[in-house]
Amino acid sequence: MDDTSTAISNYPIITFSHLSSWLLIDHPPASSLNAHSISVSKKKKNKKKKDTPTRRIKKIINLGPIAPFLSPFLASHHYPKLPSSSHFTIIISSIFSALLSLPHNIVSIFKLSLSIILLIMRLRWLLDTCSSANCATATHNSTISLHPSKKQQHASDSSTSSSSTLTSDDSTSTLYSNYSIQTLPSVPSLQKLSSQNLSNFSVSYHCITSLTPHTSRPITSLALHNNLLYAATENQINVYDTHTFAYLHTFNTKSISSGSTKTIAFSKDMVFTTHQDCKIRVWNHHHKNNNNHRKLTTLPTVNDRLRRFLLPQNYITIRRHVKRLWIEHADAVTDLAVSNGVIYSVSWDKTLKIWRISDLRCLESVKAHEDAVNAVVVSNDGTVYTGSSDKRIRVWAKPVGEKKHGLVATLEKHKSAVNALALNDDGSVLFSGACDRSILVWEREDSANHMVVSGALRGHQKAILCLINVSDLLLSGSADRTVRIWKRVYDGSFCCVGVLDGHRKPVKSLAAIQEYNDDHQSQSSPNGVVSVFSGSLDGEIKVWQLSIRCDLASQGQDFLNS
DSSP states (O other): HHHHHHHTTTEEEOOOOHHHHHTOOSSSGGGGGGGGGSSSOOOOOOOOOOOOOOHHHHHHHHGGHHHHHHHHHHHTTTOOOOOOOHHHHHHHHHHHHHHHHOHHHHHHHHHHHHHHHHHHHHHHHHHHHHHHHTTOOOOOOSSEEEOOTBBOOSSSSSTSSOOOOOOOOHHHHHTTTSSSSHHOTOOOOOOOOOOTTOSSSEEEEEEEEEEESOOOOOEEEEETTTTTTEEEEEEEEEETTTTTOOOEEEHHHHEEOOEEEEEEEEEEEEEEEEEETSSSEEEOOTTOOOOEEEEEEEESSSHHHHHHTGGGEEEEEEEEEEEEEETOOOOOEEEEEEEETEEEEEESEEEEEEEEEETTTEEEEEESSSSSSEEOOOOOOSOEEEEETTTTTEEEEOOOTOOOOOEEEEEEEOOSSSEEEEOOOOSEEEEEEESEEEEEEEEEEETOSSEEEEEEEOOSSEEEEEEEETEEEEEEETTTEEEEEEEEEETOOOEEEEEOOOOOSOOOEEEEEEEEEEEEGGTSSEEEEEEEEEEEEEEEEEEEEEEEEEEEEETTOOTOOO
């Protein structure tokens, strides 16, 4: 055996069976391309053997020197689609026939050339990976002060409060280093800072504590009501005191078959929870006894079913040979909104249903989208916004004198599923978050009854999963495990004033409340502090305290209290 064969024996080899099976299939499964699943063996000690055609084929297929480069390349899942197995077999056979007729040194040159090609492919993959990692670098500032004459400083830790400053140019360059602009190039970005309108703006925040209802269960929903925090972990709903963060009790423990809790909403003393089992459960809460959440009924109620089940026209076909009452959801109820004594529920069954709280009857059922509906919000004037996996946001309203809601407009700008919606305090601005990593800002035009897109907020590196508006702040949770805080300035643009990080998995739910002074006579005056609760799929709830202050050069007043 020559020197080349001796050098080959020093490398681990990919066995003939694994490599040939990988070559002869059309769509290799991801599991078979894992580097750990490819068996690697060592050649036995060199022995003098005859150089037969069979051994020469094995030398070509084993490709010992390129194994260290080939295994990571296969594990990266960056492989081309191969031709059909029959055609590929003919091609391989033709190549082998040609190689067998060549001298041994030419075969060695062929193996060396192939090694170089695969090495180049490996280097290109590493460069792509490094560039993606550089683009995905997130900021870790705990306190941000916006002033033209100051420079950016980094925060020391997300769980302690610190301070830093951020200039307009630095902020723009940081926020633009993301992927969302690639998916929505036609939508302009809104996160621009104007030094003429903003003289000094500071944000400080720190993590107060962490709550873990159940270590092995993800947090699926968070909600605040009457100084209580409701945290859903699968079917169970845990209740905490928002002042002491003490655990109070858990309800819905017996309904294991209900599946995960999707959302929690309130109307006076009534608590509404939506579940994976297509139902909406109604609970009664007594203020005198925080440990008492009693189940009232399940929507649709038994009385509502009995009123409609006899008439055939009350049934709809949800799939072949399967019919249900139109008042029933046929899939998981994903979101819920309560406004003016009415409940609005959306589901993966593509429908929007409207319920009356006084008697808990279903009033309407609307085929809202062509795919699963993920989010719903309602403005004070009764306008309903629904976001769906069909990439659309639809606007619904009930005309004067009509009994049913009708479609007003369809908002189409997102390039992927819409996961979350939020409205500002007066309902004039709509925020939508989607899997395209962008938050679109929609504003109402004077000449139209619906919203038009004004721009996008970019900065998250993965899908937007939840949005919430509190006071004049917008908070967004993402699959990149961070929470971003957005603030609108005077010229209509936005700035990202903070990034809350520390979760180990995607942030699925957010809840926030504006804190007020202890003096009951000044309840209408907030004290400049916002409490934020972020729930993640890692089973942890982080409690953040935000202190926000904006000093106006002309008036010298607190912007948060204006």
